Amino acid sequence: EDGDVDDELLPAMTDADFTAQQTFMSQSKDNLKVLMDEFSPEQYDRFEAYRRHALPKQAVRKVIQQTVGQQVSQPVAQIVAGFAKVFVGEIVEKARAVQRRRGDTGPLTPDHMREAYRMYQQETGRV
Template identity: 85%
Template sequence: MPVIDTTGLISLPPVTAAQQPPNSARPGEEEADGDDELLPAMADDDYSAQLSFQSQSKDNLKVLMDNFSVAQYDRFEAYRRSALPKQSVRKVIQQTLGQQVSQPVAQIVAGFSKVFVGEIVEKARAVQARRGDTGPLSPDHLREAYRIYQKETGRVGAARPLRAKKLFVR
């Protein structure tokens, strides 16, 4: 309860630790956890939803892998082990753009390139099976897979190149 002294000033009783808000610093104390305030906290609901999504994704991948044939499983394992060399990808990007790019950009482009190559190979395998061919993929299978890919998705790449580059040309 405030008390008015003889000088006319209001004096307040000292605040106890139980009355003090949990995030306020006491006078004279520096806030030790100030860095935590800068980063946004993830709500418990968001965190649990993310964990649930991750576990569901792992379960779905396990179910998918259990239903693979031996050949599909071998191809999937080869796909997981493969990677495009980051330095080579970075060099190609820098030559194409004419400027320096960071390592994370090269990693992202390498990841998307790996997915693209995987899609083309799967389409080429489907072309090979449809034609009744056996053995390794031929350049003709890859050309047909690329043509199908372009028909399904439109032009490859967001911008039209100045000079049209043709992939898988004879």
């Protein structure tokens, strides 16, 4: 019976909406392929590693619950985990830029990460 209630709250997708969504998804795949064709081998490896990995949703859920002091649903935890993954990706890319600017080589260091986070805060004015 709960499934029926949920279905009543969600609007039905029209054929036109479905077709538009399919077209958008197809175009997104094509755009990603064009972008990936231009990646260097190092960029491709990093992107594939980024795509394959996810933050553990249970761990994210636990952190959220400790932070807000109440239970959160699994879908909320999944959404936050997705945003967190994007945030981590942005920080890593900024840290790589810091590393290149300084002429450093090898793995990223905590100093690269701190500087990337400082830059992120300056640019966005938050976090």
